[in-house]
Amino acid sequence: MNFDQLRIFMEVSELGSFQKVAQAHYVSQRAVSRQMKRLEDELNVKLFTRGKNQVTLTTAGGFFKERCQVILRMINDTNQAVQHFDERSRHRLTIGYFSPFDTLLLRDLIFELDANIDVFIAEAGPEHVITDVLMNDLDCAVVMDHYGFDQEFSKMGLKTALLHTDQMVIGASERLPIKDAVSIEQLRRYPIIYYSNEESSYLKRAFLESLGLNGQALNVERVFSFEHMQMLVSLGKALAFYPCELIKAYDKTSPHIRYWPIKDASDQRFTFNLVYRSDNHNPALRQLLDQIKIAGGMPKQA
Structure with missing residues (x-):
């Protein structure tokens, strides 16, 4: 039959x-x-x-x-x-990100895409989203790079489009006796925390290597909630590191936190890049890359 x-x-x-x-x-x-x-x-x-x-x-x-x-x-x-x-599915775009700051970079770009593109957003650790792009489970992902170490994405068969260049600063409670800048010695006195929704050492490794310090030099730990991180920093229980320009735009609800540069530290500049496979020909991805060109000039290809 x-x-x-x-x-x-x-x-x-x-x-x-x-x-x-x-x-x-x-x-x-x-x-x-x-x-x-x-x-x-x-x-x-x-x-x-x-x-x-x-x-x-x-x-x-x-x-x-x-x-x-x-x-x-x-x-x-x-x-x-x-x-x-x-x-x-022909108009589906899957994007990975790992921090609240990535959403600031993506929001306007996504809004400018055609309405018929079904955008799926996934939050995970940097190692996770990079792997998912390599495995074709994601079309692209926002990843912090050129901070402490270089990912060398081109050797993985990945390309990058530059989204944003920033500099890392330290967030500290207004209660703490910090003026003008945070010294390495002051970093040793307090726990230093960072946010990641899943187990990840990417940010910890990048931060320590950017300072030229080994893993035992500072107490750097992950927290599970960005809001919890901000509360601990506000109360003077810990310090945290943030992208200078993006934290100004993102966090307007923590008036008790001051953001300071790191004194006598090596270069704290870094980039946020969109990474994607060189053989990914999804038209929706191509449209996103075009929006990046319009928003910030020609993408920086790795």
Whole structure:
């Protein structure tokens, strides 16, 4: 039993004639009759009462027609849904990010994309989103780079588009006796925390290497909530490190935190890059890259 048999069966039941169905499909009456006989043999039941000029449904045939209508409707609905899903998938864009600051960089870019692009956003640690891009589970991801170490994305088969250049600063409570800048010695006196929604040492490693310090020199720990991090810093329980320009735009609700440069430290500049596979030809990704060109000049390719 196949789709064509079911469709022909429905037409015969509606028209009451093998001949009329045959004419509609430009085939012989014998071909239609043979298909219906094969269907009856497969079901092991008589579906039609064959008269001289007309065929009618048996009781079993009437029951089968009701079920056949349901089956064909389901097939048609499923076919339309699959086609719609396929159309949406061609306009789907998946983006990974790892910090609240990434959303500031992405928000306006995404808003400028065509309305028919279905954008999916996933938050994960830097190592996670980079792996997902490499595995084609994400079209692209925002990643901090050139801070402490260089990821060398080109060796992974990835390209990058420059989104933002910034400088790291230290957030400290106004209660703490810090003026003008934070010294390395002051960094040693307090816990230093950073936010990541999952286990990740990326930011810790980058921060320590940017200072030229080994992993034992400072107490750097991850917290699970950005809001909790801000509360601890506000109360003077810990210090934290932030992108200077983006924290000004993002955090306007923590008036008790002051943001200071690091005294006598090595270069604290870094970049936020959009990373993507060089062989990813998703039109939605190409449109996002075009928006990056418009917003910030030509992408910096790695």
